[in-house]
Amino acid sequence: MTAPFVPTLDHLKKAYSVTSQATQITPLLESAALAKETGAARVFVKPESLQWAGSFKIRGAYWRLKQLSADEAARGVVAYSSGNFAQGLAAAGQALGIPVTIVMPVDAPAAKREATAGYGAKVVLTDHGDRAREEVAAERARQISNDEGLALLHPFDDPEIVAGQGGAGIEALDQLIAKGAEADILFCPVGGGGLIGGVSLAFHYLSPATEIIGVEPEGFNGMGSSLAHGAIETMPLGPKSICDGLMARKPGDAPFAAVKAAGVRGITVTDASARRAMKFAFERLKLVLEPSGAASLAALFDGGIDVSGKTVVVVASGGNVSLADFMKHIADA
Known part of the structure; x- marks a missing residue:
């Protein structure tokens, strides 16, 4: 099998030049409280x-939709997602006038299902039983693609999705320069x-001295394990995590x-660390x-990484949570 291509810096910049027309520049917030709590010199949160649509996902979704042919765009697309990609793709499709069908696990958060439908997408629910939920949802998405002639999009295993998401990094680096800072971690x-x-x-490409740490929930560390073993x-399959958007059992070929x-x-x-981080x-x-x-x-607090005297950037990827669930997690912290 041919290895997926790794986007170049020029590719990332080209994608960002397009996606930035449809996205907001999210701030880079410096927190003295976080620096004091962790011993870091400076801490920035993106x-x-x-x-x-409440997360980074619209960046990759918008860029991927822009790669469709005119015929594909007219017929529409289908994808599976537990929530954030669903909302990002639905919002991007609404902006571009492209019909979107999303297959979601029946146990995906209700707030994410409702928001996806609110952006005009057709939502199809799957019941996965004892099977991995992404496998069942992916099968249903492929079936819909074949039956209805829709372009099948993957929520993360696509070099163009990777390229589109890179805009968050380019943006953060520009903001660091404006603040006179360079990220150590x-x-x-x-x-x-x-x-x-x-x-x-x-x-x-732009800050090669920065140490990059990928953060996964316990039991769903497919990327970390894959990197460790090459x-x-x-x-x-194991217990669920409250970090429902990070419950992939393995990384995609393109992201890896x-x-x-x-x-x-x-x-x-741990889930407990995520709850404490939400509260903070x-x-x-x-x-x-x-x-x-x-x-x-959570990893900044409890990940075992020494940040003493370092300049740290933390990517906070999404905020799509119902009030009831948010309050429950905060109460349990």
């Missing part, structure tokens, strides 16, 4: 939770790897190629983060 969450694929490449590995080229290493965080973000940073979006912040 809250992609403030992006359109970057923490970025990992599900299937689309976000860290693009962000790590941006830092690899080949893609699939994690066994990107993070391997960028020299990323992986660590894991709300109380001290005034940010509402979903558990997956708080994973990198």
Whole structure:
């Protein structure tokens, strides 16, 4: 099988020049409280939770839709997602006038299902039983693609998705320069790897001295394990995590190629750490983060990485969480 291509810096910049027309520039927030808590010299948080549709996902989705032929765009697309890619793709499709069908696991958060439909997408639910939910949803998406002639898009295993997500990294680097800072360490969450694929490449090309840490929930460290062993590995089925957006059992080929080229290493965080990070973000940073979006912040606190005297960037990937679930997680922290 041909190895997926790894987007170049020019490719990332070209994608960002397009996606930036349809996305917001999310801020890079410096937190003295985080620096004091961790012993870091400076800590910056990139809250992609403030992006359109509540996460970084619209960046890759918009760029991928722009690659469709006129015929493909007219017929529409189908993809599977537990929530954030669903919303990002639905929002991008609405902006571009492209019909979108999303297959979602029946146990995906209700707030994410409702938001996806709110952007005009057709939502199809799957019941996965004892099987891995992404496998069942992916099968249904392929069936719909074949039956209805829709272009089948993958939520993360696509070099163009990786390239589109790289805009978050380019943006953060521009903001660091404006603040007179250079990152020593970057923490970025990992599900299937689309976000860290693009962000790590941006830092690899433009800030090669930055150490890049991929953050996964315990039991779903497919990327970290794959990087450690030099080949893609699939994690066994186990207990769920509250970080529902990061529950991929293995990384995609395209993201794995990107993070391997960028020299990323992986660590894991517990659900308890994610809850504490959500609470800190709300109380001290005034940010509402979903558990997956708080994973990198959890790693800053509890990931075992020495940040003393370092300049740190934390990517907070999303904020799509219902009020009821948010309050429950905060209460349990």
